[in-house]
Amino acid sequence: MDTFELKTAQADGRLAVLEVAGYINNEAGEAIAAEARRLIEGGHRILLLDLSATRIINSIGISLLLEVLEHLLEVEGNLAFCGLSPSIAKTFQIMGLAQYARILPDRAAALEALSAKP
């Protein structure tokens, strides 16, 4: 359950989807940040992190996700999350992350919302 895995599930046009599984600690956060940098440098401006298979994230992992968010804000991009467990959703709510990142219930809803014209 806690083994970290990261997969870029989709990268079409502006949108890229990262599937994250397992415990998001410092090493996992670094891996996510590195992949996000690669995608942003490749021109993607909307990153969706699907955390359906993640049950726990620590504050070091969270701080690295904030680096991804900062990078996206610098290029006028957007960060979104889907598939949050209730405890991770509460953690993000405590941090106020919904002010800067979209929180969507699942992948299908996220893809629909993020593909919609503004």
Next chain:
Amino acid sequence: MNRPHRINLVLPQEPNAELVAAQAVDQVGLPLGFSRDTLSEVKLAVVEACLNAMEYGAGVVEVELIGRPGVPARLEVSVVDNGPGFAPGKVPEPHLVEKLQAGRKRGWGLALIRRLMDEVEIESRPGRTRVRMVRESGGN
């Protein structure tokens, strides 16, 4: 089961040792009727307390989990380290807007612990810091 259920752990300074304490939260909390969602919040708080103790403490970290049956049931977790100590009142409250502009984006642990648990007590002096956290079934 009316007697408290107690687990004592000694965590080494090794990567992901905090997950051992998180797993023990289930062992103590599930028999008391805590929901898995509530226990996930407790695990997050315990992980944060252990990470702080491992990062700022010296040597091993001691963790004690006590489950007390009742209405409500109580889950008490103490995390002890032998580091230099700190002044809990001087730890700044993190704000996302400031963190996004700052080079250092860490510093969320204590704030998360306080929001995820019902009671948090911190005793800290040079050589010993103890973070005691309580969550009640149906609390927070």
